[in-house]
């Protein structure tokens with residue numbers, strides 16, 4: 001398994017696309033900075049091939065949305081920075097109808113439909129947690145499509161800024177070629193993108209806010225535009241407004257938790273933010289839980305931390321979900337993390353995955369995870385998780 005094999009597979013996928021010669025395509029992408037960079041890479045790369053693509057941002061792979069998307073015939077669909085973990089479900093809904101290409105770095109499940117093709121580099125021996133991001137995968141595919149796309153290499157670096165270990169493995173290779181091509185210049189700890197007049201780390205931070213906080217008001221599309229054209233004054237202003245709104249909601253929730261304290265079971269401390277983040281993307285609850293996990297005056301060091309938030313029914317560019325959902329976000333206080341490493345406690349994602357089986361979709365890692373579940377299953381999730389921990 002190697003990078004060479006990735007390229008061979010990418011070329012097979014490209015041949016399939018050329019055979020279908022679509023004039024339009026759909027790019028389904030995630031809402032964080034990596035998801036926005038991934039969408040920007042593919043939007044530009046497809047435009048260069050004369051394919052007019054529409055972008056569609058999803059916070060989560062909602063089954064009813066995916067079922068609807070794949071019910072139509074003969075479309076070309078890309079999933080970027082999202083989709084690999086649900087390639088089995090996507091296959092079932094697709095039923096051989098649409099050429100579907102996944103470019104992602106989350107843990108892959110094998111697709112069951114030959115028209116669903118997953119180019120996740122985890123399938124070629126690399127690690128999605130450390131070696132590459134969704135945007136890296138998109139960039140490498142784009143470069144296989146057309147060498148000209150080397151000018152998009154900076155977006156692989158912006159998207160990969162979500163990886164705490166820095167640019168390693170494939171990403172280190174992308175850094176080298178981006179510098180060599182003059183697409184980025186080293187600037188202190190980060191890189192300058194001369195074309196946009198912005199630094200990699202600051203573009204990353206702006207995109208995190210636009211996509212997550214601005215999800216319900218066109219933030220993702222503004223972010224994709226910023227990826228390709230830079231941040232203008234209007235976008236800068238929008239980011240400031242979104243940041244302020246989130247800070248205010250965080251302040252109110254923190255105040256409430258100091259007054260009311262968190263609720264507790266034997267192994268879990270939890271709260272329900274309900275509609276306190278209305279209008280903002282649901283990713284904000286995870287960011288708040290991360291912050292909360294360090295507030296030692298408020299939380300216990302030896303219990304999983306869990307926060308619920310209501311999920312709005314409206315999906316931008318799609319319509320209204322039939323079901324009502326809540327999101328549960330889990331964080332592991334630092335003193336417990338070692339016990340997870342030693343296998344004495346289950347990791348956050350394993351716990352949520354088991355506790356929401358049949359009524360939720362869980363994603364994430366060992367110390368941080370989230371699940372979207374039916375709104376009436378909150379107590380069942382807590383009861384099941386508690387039972388698993390006993």
Ligand SMILES: [Mn+2]
Pocket residue numbers: 034035081105133134135162
């Ligand atoms: Mn990502």
